[in-house]
Amino acid sequence: xxxxxxxxxxxxxxxxxxxxxxxxxxxxxxxxxxxxxxxxxxxxxxxxxxxxxxxxxxxxxxxxxxxxxxxxxxxxxxxxxxxxxxxxxxxxxxxxxxxxxxxxxxxxxxxxxxxxxxxxxxxxxxxxxxxxxxxxxxxxxxxxxxxxxxxxxxxxxxxxxxxxxxxxxxxxxxxxxxxxxxxxxxxxxxxxxxxxxxxxxxxxxxxxxxxxxxxxxxxxxxxxxxxxxxxxxxxxxxxxxxxxxxxxx
Ligand code: BV8
Ligand code: ZN
Numbered sequence: 001x002x003x004x005x006x007x008x009x010x011x012x013x014x015x016x017x018x019x020x021x022x023x024x025x026x027x028x029x030x031x032x033x034x035x036x037x038x039x040x041x042x043x044x045x046x047x048x049x050x051x052x053x054x055x056x057x058x059x060x061x062x063x064x065x066x067x068x069x070x071x072x073x074x075x076x077x078x079x080x081x082x083x084x085x086x087x088x089x090x091x092x093x094x095x096x097x098x099x100x101x102x103x104x105x106x107x108x109x110x111x112x113x114x115x116x117x118x119x120x121x122x123x124x125x126x127x128x129x130x131x132x133x134x135x136x137x138x139x140x141x142x143x144x145x146x147x148x149x150x151x152x153x154x155x156x157x158x159x160x161x162x163x164x165x166x167x168x169x170x171x172x173x174x175x176x177x178x179x180x181x182x183x184x185x186x187x188x189x190x191x192x193x194x195x196x197x198x199x200x201x202x203x204x205x206x207x208x209x210x211x212x213x214x215x216x217x218x219x220x221x222x223x224x225x226x227x228x229x230x231x232x233x234x235x236x237x238x239x240x241x242x243x244x245x246x247x248x249x
Contacts, residue, residue: 008230008232009242009243011230012215012230012232012243013243013246015187015213015215016097016187016243016244016246016247017246017247019097019186019187019213020097020099020186021099021100021184021185021186021187022093022097022099022100022101022185022186022187022188022189023100023101023102023103023181023182023185023187023188023189023203023207023212024090024100024101024102024103024104024188024189024191025103025104025105025182025188025189025190025191025193025200025203025204026090026102026103026104026105026106026111026191026192026193026236027104027105027106027191027192027193027194027195028044028105028106028192028193029041029191029192029193029218029219029236030084030086030087030106030110030191030192030236030237031081031084031087031106031108031110031192032192032235033084033086033235033236033237034081034082034083034084034087034108034110035077035081036077036078036081036106036108036110038192039051039194040194040196049070051166052166053066053067054066054067054070055067055070055163055165055166056165056166056167057165057166057167057168058167059165060160060165064148064149064158064160065148065149067149068144068148068149068150068161069148071126071144071161071163072143072144072148074126075126075127075140075143075144075161076143078107078108078109078126078127079127079140079142079143081108081110082110082113083110083111083113083114084110084237085237085238085240085241086191086192086235086236086237086240086241087110087111087113087114087116088114088115089240089241089244089245090102090111090114090116090240090244091111091114091115091116092115092244092248093244093247094116094117094118096247096248097247099118100118101118101119101120101181101185102116102118102119102120103120103122103178103181103182103200103203104119104120104121104122104123105122105123105193105197105200106121106123107121107123107124107125107126107163108126109121109125109126109127120174120177120178120181121174122164122170122174122175122178122200123163123164123170123200124161124162124163124164124171125162125163126161126162126163127139127140128140128161128162129144129150129159129160129161129162130159130160130162131152131154131155131157131158131159131160132152132157132158132159132160133152133155133157133158134152134154134155134157136152136153136154136155136159137162170199170200175199178200178203179203179206182203182204182206182207182210182212183206183207183209183210184210185207185210185212186211186212186213187212187213187215188203188204188207188208188212188213188214188215189215189216189217189240190204190214190215190216190217190218190224190228191216191217191218191236191240192217192218192219192236193218193222194222194223195222195223195224196223201224204224204227204228205227208227213229213230214227214228214229214230215228215229215230215231215232215243216228216230216231216232217232217234217236217239217240217243218231218232218233218236219233219234219235219236220233221233
């Protein structure tokens, strides 16, 4: 992995000019400067809360009211957040390089708000709910009404946030599409993710195995930094616009 800052930008810009198929694999770090806490940083959510109690399937069915209180708190926070230049630079880039894709672990909907079109929400979307039993699905307007946990109006069973909890598989169709896109890209940007969580953390390996260049943009090194062709250390909000503006030249 090359990370001598001086010519790293130039090499990456040359790569961007020469390539067509881009993937942006994003995590909580890209939304941090929009006011949404990450999971594993010093002030990360998992420092304060136990993910297995609050973001796992077993935790949900053990105490759905507690899990809904956690998600309601996050829904209300996320509902008022806006995209930052990290999100908007990716959306603007997609207008030029039209076969770009966003594969996001984030459930905050900020890539869509920023104007990206080709988005795969690998872990779902916190502003959507679904019934645990029937086919009912809905978007959350402003906030989930009390009392918690919300009950389905159709079949009177529990409603749940439309997110992938720990211990449950990703949606099959979503996962297969994400694999196919990762296997066929020329460049994969890995932005603001610790790559701690599987199976999403396998996608950079798929891309690399099929000859893609891996470019990490992260505020600190990760467990996968050594695998990257380039590692740009810094905030996505600052680095992405500088890296991606080349497409508009
Ligand atoms: C599955 C949705 C198989 C909810 C999430 C024990 C029990 C149960 C499961 C497991 C287990 N052990 C292992 C597992 C598998 C588990 C897993 O990987 N666990 C890990 C923790 C070991 N995976 C699963 O359970 C997955 N399912 O395996 O199913 C299966 C198959 C068949 C049948 C049954 C089961 C499901 C995983 C999805 C879980 N849902 N979220 C919610 O969000 O509330 S995961 C959660 O982590 C978030 O969604 C988040 O997206 C994801 C990854 O986190 P990151 O985005 O990377 O965030 P993080 O804070 O870690 O890192 C941020 C990075 O940004 C840092 O590096 C930081 O330095 C950097 N940064 C900060 N600021 C900036 C920045 N970078 C740039 N700019 C900045 N400004
Ligand atoms: Zn129902």
